Amino acid sequence: MILRPATTSDEEDIWAIFRAVIATGDTYVFDPAMSRAEALAYWFRPENHVHVAEHDGQIVGTYLLKPNQPALGAHVANAAFMVAASARGLGVGRRMGEHCLAEARRLGFRAMQFNFVVSTNEKAVRLWQQLGFEIVGRLPGAFRHAQRGFVDAYVMFQSLEK
Amino acid sequence: MILRPATTSDEEDIWAIFRAVIATGDTYVFDPAMSRAEALAYWFRPENHVHVAEHDGQIVGTYLLKPNQPALGAHVANAAFMVAASARGLGVGRRMGEHCLAEARRLGFRAMQFNFVVSTNEKAVRLWQQLGFEIVGRLPGAFRHAQRGFVDAYVMFQSLEK
Numbered sequence: 001m002i003l004r005p006a007t008t009s010d011e012e013d014i015w016a017i018f019r020a021v022i023a024t025g026d027t028y029v030f031d032p033a034m035s036r037a038e039a040l041a042y043w044f045r046p047e048n049h050v051h052v053a054e055h056d057g058q059i060v061g062t063y064l065l066k067p068n069q070p071a072l073g074a075h076v077a078n079a080a081f082m083v084a085a086s087a088r089g090l091g092v093g094r095r096m097g098e099h100c101l102a103e104a105r106r107l108g109f110r111a112m113q114f115n116f117v118v119s120t121n122e123k124a125v126r127l128w129q130q131l132g133f134e135i136v137g138r139l140p141g142a143f144r145h146a147q148r149g150f151v152d153a154y155v156m157f158q159s160l161e162k
Numbered sequence: 163m164i165l166r167p168a169t170t171s172d173e174e175d176i177w178a179i180f181r182a183v184i185a186t187g188d189t190y191v192f193d194p195a196m197s198r199a200e201a202l203a204y205w206f207r208p209e210n211h212v213h214v215a216e217h218d219g220q221i222v223g224t225y226l227l228k229p230n231q232p233a234l235g236a237h238v239a240n241a242a243f244m245v246a247a248s249a250r251g252l253g254v255g256r257r258m259g260e261h262c263l264a265e266a267r268r269l270g271f272r273a274m275q276f277n278f279v280v281s282t283n284e285k286a287v288r289l290w291q292q293l294g295f296e297i298v299g300r301l302p303g304a305f306r307h308a309q310r311g312f313v314d315a316y317v318m319f320q321s322l323e324k
Contacts, residue, residue: 031233069278071193072306073315110312113301115277116231137299137317139275144234150272153235155299155317 001092003099006050006062011040013059014052018043021082025146027121032146049103053092060087063096065103068113077109077160093124097131104160111159118143119152133158163254165261168212168224173202175221176214180205183244187308189283194308211265215245215254222249225258227265230275239271239322255286259293266322273321280305281314295320 006014018039022030030039043064044050053061061083068078079100083092104112114133117125125135137155145151168176180201184192192201205226206212215223223245230240241262245254266274276295279287287297299317307313 025234029231029233029235034233069191069304071191071196072187072308073191073278073304075306075312076301076304111303113304116235136301139238139298139317139319140321141273142231142235142238142275144237146234150237155301157301159302 001060001090001095002054003051003095004054006044006052010052010059010062011044014043014050014062015039017059017062017082017084020085026148027118027124029116029143049107051096051099051103053096055087055090055092058084058087060084060090061092061096063100065100065107067109068115075108075110077104077107077112078115079104079112093127094131097127101131101158101160110161111157113158114154114156116142117154117156118145119154120145120148125154125156128156131158163222163252163257164216165213165257166216168206168214172214172221172224173206176205176212176224177201179221179224179244179246182247188310189280189286191278191305211269213258213261213265215258217249217252217254220246220249222246222252223254223258225262227262227269229271230277237270237272239266239269239274240277241266241274255289256293259289263293263320263322272323273319275320276316276318278304279316279318280307281316282307282310287316287318290318293320 015036047066049065052059063081065079067074068076133156135154136157139153141150142153177198209228211227214221225243227241229236230238295318297316298319301315303312304315
């Protein structure tokens, strides 16, 4: 698996992954009917560092890394990850998570924060905990899950300092 | 004290308050050198409900109310408050907080969340607790305070359902 910065020529593959991920309404807050243009504008905002994961010449995942807040909060990174359904079980999420943490350290971020990890997305919660994140907050009923109704979301955090 | 929706004719007064509040670098993450245009664009984003507080014909405070997340998280409100230094002690923050909570209920929000309350801003933390918010998360060192260096920020939350 190769991880590399995304280019505009990856847009079609990224949109295919993005669309499939939000369609299920069980992990991200985005409207499942979000347009291609809105999705790509969100993923490629000027302040975002976007990477893709390639496996056998196919793009199987993408992540973005950015400051979680402006100026006086910009030392804390935020990130988001999406994996192609066809690539589940290959460890794409873990590889991207590790790469993203290294990239955040390289860019000088002091910590990384996830603002909204859906509590019922247990695989993701477990993966982030394995990669060093702690649940530092619980948001009661903050996510309207397509199947389960209102469920909690977690705020997760990890210091990147030695 | 009167609370009413803001109009474009309030921009100058809102900017004067905004500029003074961010100048101290002890409560908001915004760059103290943020421009008027950036500040007003942020405060008057299309999804924001903006109000001002008037006292003796002067604008002494302003708040914004908006969904904290898109679509599947849009039932939780977010809000931000700024009070003119000249009006400290008049209870402007409390009046705006109560008005904002009533407005959020009226608009059908199920809860309200503050993503980033600076822990050293003790007056604000106490006021929000008095108005029913709980600290549901702690973000270690997430705010670079102009005088104190890295200090914690809190995530605060309140259900608006009976």
